[in-house]
Amino acid sequence: MPLAVQDAPPGADPMASPPPPPPPSALPRVMPLRPVMLEPPRADGISHAAADRPVRDTAAWSDETDALHLLPLHLLPLTVTGLKRARLVKTARLETMVELFRDARAGTGLIQIEGLGREFAADKASLDRDMALLLKLGAVASFDVYSLRIELRALGIAVDEHQHLVLSPEKQEELTHYMQGFTRPLLRRVYGEQAARVENMGDLTALLSSPDRAETLANLRHIAGRLGLKLTEIPEFLAQYGDIFLSVAYFRSCRDGAHALLEEFGRWLADLKRAPLVQTDSAAQRLITTVDTSLDTIMTQLEGCFRSFDRMTRQLWDDLSAEGFQAMRREIEAHHTGVGALCCGLAVKLGGWKRAFPTAGRGAPGQKLDWLRQEMVPGLAQLVEAGLAANRPRPEFKFHNISS
Numbered sequence: 001m002p003l004a005v006q007d008a009p010p011g012a013d014p015m016a017s018p019p020p021p022p023p024p025s026a027l028p029r030v031m032p033l034r035p036v037m038l039e040p041p042r043a044d045g046i047s048h049a050a051a052d053r054p055v056r057d058t059a060a061w062s063d064e065t066d067a068l069h070l071l072p073l074h075l076l077p078l079t080v081t082g083l084k085r086a087r088l089v090k091t092a093r094l095e096t097m098v099e100l101f102r103d104a105r106a107g108t109g110l111i112q113i114e115g116l117g118r119e120f121a122a123d124k125a126s127l128d129r130d131m132a133l134l135l136k137l138g139a140v141a142s143f144d145v146y147s148l149r150i151e152l153r154a155l156g157i158a159v160d161e162h163q164h165l166v167l168s169p170e171k172q173e174e175l176t177h178y179m180q181g182f183t184r185p186l187l188r189r190v191y192g193e194q195a196a197r198v199e200n201m202g203d204l205t206a207l208l209s210s211p212d213r214a215e216t217l218a219n220l221r222h223i224a225g226r227l228g229l230k231l232t233e234i235p236e237f238l239a240q241y242g243d244i245f246l247s248v249a250y251f252r253s254c255r256d257g258a259h260a261l262l263e264e265f266g267r268w269l270a271d272l273k274r275a276p277l278v279q280t281d282s283a284a285q286r287l288i289t290t291v292d293t294s295l296d297t298i299m300t301q302l303e304g305c306f307r308s309f310d311r312m313t314r315q316l317w318d319d320l321s322a323e324g325f326q327a328m329r330r331e332i333e334a335h336h337t338g339v340g341a342l343c344c345g346l347a348v349k350l351g352g353w354k355r356a357f358p359t360a361g362r363g364a365p366g367q368k369l370d371w372l373r374q375e376m377v378p379g380l381a382q383l384v385e386a387g388l389a390a391n392r393p394r395p396e397f398k399f400h401n402i403s404s
């Protein structure tokens with residue numbers, strides 16, 4: 001397949017990939033409770049601060065790690081130098097393409113992985129090795145950092161997770177609101193009755209600067225005892241706790257962004273269904289119903305995953321133990337690829353729809369039906385199956401209680 005160049009859209013691209021923030025140096029810590037004002041989150045995972053920057057050239061987005069649908073190839077051990085300036089991209093059809101360039105004026109250059117040999121005059125053996133690796137990664141359902149940690153380990157690809165597979169500081173800041181539900185029980189355990197008096201940022205600042213040291217130390221010792229840890233090992237537990245729940249916060253924000261787009265898309269489908277041309281076309285009516293039902297099922301399955309995460313969190317703090325924490329951690333990490341696949345699928349399909357029809361009045365009914373058949377339907381049934389698989393009971397998950 002020859003290189004495909006897509007024209008740059010005249011307006012803002014809801015799935016555009018801007019220049020990245022500087023990479024963080026370590027895994028995130030548990031975020032404090034504080035009130036923040038949020039814009040509606042983006043479905044694709046990119047932070048608003050990054051999305052607001054203009055797209056200038058390929059180098060401007062080469063370090064992007066917050067997105068569900070993008071994989072910068074400089075992270076991988078490739079031998080063809082030119083490939084390191086490109087990235088893998090998930091399309092609305094849930095296909096994986098290589099994006100060679102993106103420019104505000106020239107548009108986007110996409111090519112199938114199998115077609116790279118016609119674009120790169122590299123040593124054939126080196127290119128074949130790189131293409132074999134890219135084809136394996138092309139089958140990965142989501143390129144979010146949490147799914148990539150699992151998928152790259154499974155493929156035996158060495159990547160510095162602490163440097164590359166972490167969310168940007170801007171994205172972590174944006175997720176503070178989502179972390180509150182996970183930090184509150186931790187604050188209560190550490191600071192006891194003092195935490196109950198925290199109602200705003202000023203209260204929290206005062207608590208952190210002047211805690212009741214005797215009570216706090218006693219609580220930390222109690223937590224360490226329940227977890228079977230030394231007091232000096234508590235910081236590592238907090239780092240692990242923060243990272244696992246930052247992943248939940250990230251996926252939840254992507255879910256919320258997709259939900260906002262899905263509501264708008266539902267109104268668009270309803271208007272299309274009422275069009276005179278469509279009302280008399282039974283095949284078109286079935287198509288619209290299938291798409292609407294499938295997307296609703298995917299969102300429902302995604303909600304089921306988050307309800308399960310909330311239940312596990314409550315169980316953990318109701319009866320804290322080392323076994324309980326590790327079981328909860330394994331269970332959430334086991335869901336990363338499934339939840340990532342659902343979020344990524346929703347993001348690229350709804351983002352593709354928003355790019356194709358940026359305003360309610362754009363496009364004739366026939367054009368809209370063609371887009372549904374060609375872009376929305378491919379891969380939709382597989383997403384429904386992924387949602388069902390993500391919510392299948394895992395009988396091996398349980399908490400093991402220990403005495404106080």
